Amino acid sequence: MGWHNPPVPWADLERAMSGKPHVVDPLAIDADGGDSPAWTRKRPPYEAPAFVRTEGAVPYAELHCHTNFSFLDGASHPEELAEEAARLGLTALAVTDHDGFYGVVRFAEAARAIKLPTIFGAELSLGLPRPQNGEPDPVGRHLLVLARNPDGYAQIARTVSKAQLAGKEKGRPVYPSLPELGEALKDVVVLTGCRKGTVPAALRIGGSAAAAEELDRLVDAFDRDRVVVELIDHADPYDGDRNDALADLADAAGLSIVATNNVHYAKPSRRRLATALAAVRARRSLDEIDGWLPAAATAHLRSGEEMAARFAAYPGRWRGPRSSARSWPSTSSSSRPTCPTGRSPPATPR
Template sequence: MSFVHLHCHSEYSLLDGANRIDDLIKRAQHYEMPALAITDHGNMHAAWDFQEKARKAGVKPIMGMEAYVAPGDRRTRGRPGPGQKPYYHLVLLARDLVGYKNLVKLSSLGYTEGFYTKPRIDRELLAKYSEGLIVSSACLAGEVAGHLMDDRMDAAREAAAWYAELFKDRYYLEVQAHTSEGQAKLNAKILSLGDELGLPVIATNDAHFLKHEDHDAHDVLLCIGLGKDRNDRDRMKYDDGLYFKPANEIRPFFPGREDLLTNTLAIAESVDVQFAKKYYVPSFPLPPGVETENEYLVRLATDGAKVRYGDPLPAHVQERLDYELGVITKTGYAGYFLITADFIKAARDRGIPVGPGRGSAAGSLVAYATRITDVCPLEFDLLFERFLNPERISMPDVDVDFCFERRGEVIEYVRQKYGKDSVGQIVTFGTLKSRAAVKDVGRTLGFTPSETDALAKLIPNAPNFSLTVKEAIVQVPEVKAFYQNEPRYKQLLDFAISLEGLSRHTGVHAAGVVIAPGPLDEFVPICTQASKGAGGSDDERVIVTQYDMTSLEKAG
């Protein structure tokens, strides 16, 4: 019998998970697992990329999240009372498209309403967005597990019964196949509670790294995240069993309970999330007396062309204008032009410097007529088809340059016009690049800053020539000598090789802004980030999409 991992962390459980998406999918294929879930801590950063890659590989993707659930109201800030925990873990999986949308909503609200050290939700939100979700009780940090470990049997029963009632036939108790302290004792109590309440149980592995031999590298990653020295005896540690196990290594933990594995297959079988390929374009607010965006764009473009070329328009200008407007209105992108022209006009009206236009948009006469660009495409014989081709329709792409000191005012204008909840910036991920990996790993292993700085500087890192740690060991004689002759440095470099390229932290894209045709969290998951580039104070938290720009475009 096979088995499906339903509790699994990718590198987007930042500095806690060390699994790259591609590696997880290949591992699931290798073990002939029909499906795979990704359940990162409080976020869905990996979800879109994961589901796309998994489908191509023939592995059914299960999009999920290990949520942080506040014991009381999510909006309450401050330290919990005596004996209370600040949050509990809970695994949420999207069963269908409704479940995916509710997962998006819950993840987003965790940041926008419940953020206090972690993005937290609560029972109120779970009750409101329960449809289409499959739920399991999570790890040692789960609510049911916490009560059982503290011998609060009535509280454990109450929690399990509440979830089982809310998620009827979609709630599972969870036992885990590893040897963390207290895990075996907890597993026995959970199996007993499952029998008592008639609740199904699933086996999971809480996989944070790929293979057993990756444990030490993951331990270093954990130290980087915690800011701890690896020799610190009091720091948090994971046991070496939290790797991506095959079914034959899960089964011995639960002799005689094959149902714990087959239940994972049944859950995977019930999951079906399909996405329609479409673009979600916001509407432009039309002035009184204008009924459609197409009508308004034709009017603006015609009036603007007359300003540029004179009235009446020369025949060749009229012909090109008619052709372009025909393509734009037919493809449904009139609103895109109106929105773009409007925020560029707003910038100019405020005296904010705006560039003349770059790239393929300069080939559009409509863009020139509406002052999106300031380069005449007819004078320079530029092709409209490079910008918007009726034979191969894709979203138009206008590159706009604003003065970097005042672009925050343009973003704020857009927020005010389309609604703060409909406008967001785009997340980026800082990764452990070669030099950073060397410094971060060295710090946890007790190297001095001068030692790691000296080693890091030996690794080329120029715009036109940079090397990975592995390449530097081969190509840079000084690094090679450290690796071959100094055991301390060899250990540091080996860990740096293992961890290089993993996502380290989130940031805000310098130029990307998203405008949705409604609240952004009805389309994609969002989070919050402190940002200086949003026209506010240093500590202002701005809305940022959880998907990066590539996934956003694919998500429409």
Template sequence: MGYHNPPISWRELEARLSGTGVVPDGGDGPGFSRGRDPYLPPPVPAPEVTVPYAELHAHSNFSFLDGASSPEALVEEAVRLGLAALALTDHDGFGGTPRFAEAASEHGLRTIHGSELRLGLDPLAGSDPDPSGQHLLVLARDVEGYHRLCTAITEANLRGSQKGQPVYDLDELVDLGRGHWLVLTGCRKGARDAGAISQLTELFGRENVAVELTDQGHPHDSRRNDALAGLAQELRLPTVATGNVHAARPRDARLAHAFAAVRARRSLAEMEGWLTPVPFLRSGAEMAQLFRRYPGAVARSVEFAEQIAFDLRQAKPELPDQEVPAGHTPMTWLRELVRRGADRLYAHNRSEAEERLQRELAVIESKDFAGYFLIVHDIVAEARRRQILCQGRGSAANSAVCYALGITAVDSIFYRLPFERFLSASRDEEPDIDVDFDSERREEIIQWVYEMHGRRNAAQVANVISYRPRSAVRDMAKALGYSVGQQDAWSKQVDSWSRLAPEVDIPDSVRQLAEEAMRAPRHRGIHSGGMVLTKRPVGEVVPIERARMPGRTVV
């Protein structure tokens, strides 16, 4: 295979080579999910001459069926158009923000981080083509503003009784956001009249509110923008032009409409009258032409961007502090635990083991990872106390420290396993220690972690369930109005999770949309055991939300 492994699973490759046929992959469930590949930036030529403009209102496909393009595609198109900066403002969360920040960093594009909050949601309106409620578009002014916005979304999610149904408290939003957020009046579900805009200025302060002008080709856009510009002048507020973007390029409009139909549980034909032109990213020159009647509205987007753009890496969390016995620091306590384990496990070759252990501990101390090892040790110790079977695995088996702590059962000194495969002084990220627990009793350990660290400082990892060929065919056939029987018949022909084979007999219209939809996020699931612990509340680093399983919260 060398360096040219095909983009298919080993099982699928073996089945094809052996001629036994491809074993069905089980669909698109989380049990068959794969990790995200690192972003490899394609060459994107930028224009030599541009009209300065920053897009302050854009949705990716992490608005879950309310945006057609990936965060990476939005970044690439923004670079191609020569935009000065780009804001990602997905609904009620930051699911696409890491990808957005990674891609923008590779391309040298300035990033703005925000969210469009949905207020007053009707929990029974899940299939409504135009759900009720108001929108509040919030842009974080800096890292502290980002943490406060995460907190607001977390509290709303935990206040709501259902997954995906946040309940915001306006007074809480004001307490958290005043002076830390730039609030735009938003889309058609935002503040569009004098009373609503005046309320925003009273709540968040005139210096933190801007009147948003959008033009999406609707017949009444110009008249509405005239009215908004007049209100802005009357209330002494700045105007700013945005695209209210839901797709990177015009050609993504068909997929955006199909996603809207899936979200509303209707076909595209049934959505006629509800679907509107899909707004896409535009260049500064295009925006200047569209908003030429509103002096300063386009240029002001760049002024705002210069004030509020920041690198997401500034929000990187720290490990939680560990309680250690009096007179100890985390590092001295880790050394003591390792000494106790080594006295028991390496009694036969204590001097040889000591040299290896001290070398490993020196690297751990230089990287300030003592707390990380103590956390894993405490979890494993609690499982052993409860007589729950558990076992560390993977590259952690290369660590004599992990062996001495009882995390793994492999003596890396005896088997001459290199510690550097597990942790190297040249790497900045924490090492990867995977611990398997008895699946019948794993929930006990999960709930113990919640009890020890609290609901605000611990959360499980969410799986992003993306479209695979089978689910993409089913949903796109549904959007195109085909019967349930046809949807099932076509989806059952699919036996690969990575591509739609040419021999799969489905209509071209379904195939085209399904191929565009593949790998787009469909919804969130829950990881079987991955958990996040941070020094500051997890909900200030990334929003926490309820899982459908009782007693679980996820990020």
């Protein structure tokens, strides 16, 4: 991929990179069919495809998932993610796009149709000096927040909207300090996040002592019952050591731990598209971006059984926020998500 390619519509490039057959998209006839009010034709109602919904032997809710509304980062439509989550037997799925709720309307519609409990959240980008397009490894720190109830949803929406306006340019939200975020986001659960999260980043740069300080800062800002340590295993050689250290920090601080897969696409087959998106975001060729990318297609949805096996070194179970998977606004299920994690059975956040 370079800068002198023949003109290829993005829809054709996405189809080729995703390995999808060429079909006429009904959403693309006469209008884009997106959510923008500028289009003259409304997006038609979601119709669930025929698939076999499984019942997982291990209850598991994926709490960290990006759709393609995390522009040039996520590689699957919200509907694809909901369908794959239901096929795998997940008890719930959280959508946590970057700095906004852009994908939740389509996600909620699909989840309602296939009876998948939903959780809504966002991954906040802290400390951005400028928009990060053109960067192979974007800077800044991430804070993953999940709404526990409608009030939490409103608080996240209000906080993100203010940050987007404060940045005064697209792609550079400016958030207040961590204590101010804690005051503004009372009805949320905070996960320590991916390698860009404040705690994992401090662990990588400054070791356990620095990570413990960052974890204390989160606890001071959000209270102990709203902070959860997140473990992610993408088969990177350093994942095991990092997860061991994070689990030890959680034990020392008396915090719960939770396993996620930091999902960026529904299935492994979407990795080719994710790679192309990363190259476009970084303004690099595929060869140039290769060294910055994961070595394998690991950032996809997984079943509870696979996650339990992947995190067998951390026996136990963490039960998600009591209000997270209730029926607002898209499902009628009253089941609560459960995630296999933890060295000891932690308490449910209140």
